Amino acid sequence: MSQLAYHRVLLKLSGEALMGDEDYGIDPKVINRLAHEVIEAQSAGAQVALVIGGGNIFRGAGLAAGGMDRVTGDQMGMLATVINALAMQDALEKLGAKARVMSAIKINDVCEDYIRRRAIRHLEKGRLVIFAAGVGSPFFTTDSGAALRAIEIGADLLLKATKVDGVYDKDPHKHADAVRFDRLSYDEVLSRDLQVMDTAAFALARDSELPLRIFNMSHPGELLRILRGENIGTLVQG
Numbered sequence: 015m016s017q018l019a020y021h022r023v024l025l026k027l028s029g030e031a032l033m034g035d036e037d038y039g040i041d042p043k044v045i046n047r048l049a050h051e052v053i054e055a056q057s058a059g060a061q062v063a064l065v066i067g068g069g070n071i072f073r074g075a076g077l078a079a080g081g082m083d084r085v086t087g088d089q090m091g092m093l094a095t096v097i098n099a100l101a102m103q104d105a106l107e108k109l110g111a112k113a114r115v116m117s118a119i120k121i122n123d124v125c126e127d128y129i130r131r132r133a134i135r136h137l138e139k140g141r142l143v144i145f146a147a148g149v150g151s152p153f154f155t156t157d158s159g160a161a162l163r164a165i166e167i168g169a170d171l172l173l174k175a176t177k178v179d180g181v182y183d184k185d186p187h188k189h190a191d192a193v194r195f196d197r198l199s200y201d202e203v204l205s206r207d208l209q210v211m212d213t214a215a216f217a218l219a220r221d222s223e224l225p226l227r228i229f230n231m232s233h234p235g236e237l238l239r240i241l242r243g244e245n246i247g248t249l250v251q252g
């Protein structure tokens with residue numbers, strides 16, 4: 015039986031996490047390493063769902079800044095998340111895992127539609143589930159999709175992988191004296207105006223008391239160590 019601190023988790027990866035040293039697209043070595051880490055966590059006994067952003071391909075806000083209609087741009091962004099999800103599904107299956115992409119927008123020649131009960135069933139059957147297309151509507155982000163799906167499937171924890179190893183009082187890339195928080199309450203995040211997730215996603219998590227852990231996925235092995243209960247990164251909870 016699993017000796018883990020968490021039974022069911024949702025891991026949010028940004029699209030940029032797949033780029034490696036490139037400035038666009040997917041680096042096969044990087045997605046393969048991430049897939050390894052996810053399988054390692056699942057093999058230890060956790061049910062793992064994933065949400066992957068699309069920022070390595072398109073973001074609606076960026077396309078709109080270039081003159082495109084925002085809703086069309088967001089739809090392209092959502093399709094970008096489907097592309098990343100399919101790439102992750104492939105990487106996971108190449109390594110012997112079973113995985114299913116479920117999309118919030120109907121595109122069921124390439125993946126399943128998101129159906130909550132079916133998603134939970136996949137997890138119970140030992141499949142990894144990748145939720146694509148965010149919440150399925152423009153003007154949202156995959157952070158919101160991650161918070162929403164985590165709540166819907168009853169995840170114990172939403173893990174947000176970032177390029178820094180937690181939440182700091184100021185940008186650690188710009189300030190050498192930046193201090194990392196081990197733990198924060200939802201109210202502290204708001205009162206200190208800290209950037210953890212976008213506002214809509216954070217509000218959802220807070221209202222449902224969904225615990226969040228922000229950590230650096232480029233440190234190999236940390237995902238599993240977190241699931242075993244180690245205090246890595248920053249924990250945000252009530």
Ligand code: UDP
Nearest residue numbers: 029067068069074088091092148149155156
């Ligand atoms: N998007 C959207 N609705 C959603 C989720 C995503 O319209 O529910 C679009 C939006 O344009 C967003 C893009 O998809 O910029 C990619 O998602 P996101 O920016 O969250 O990706 P990340 O920054 O995590 O790579």
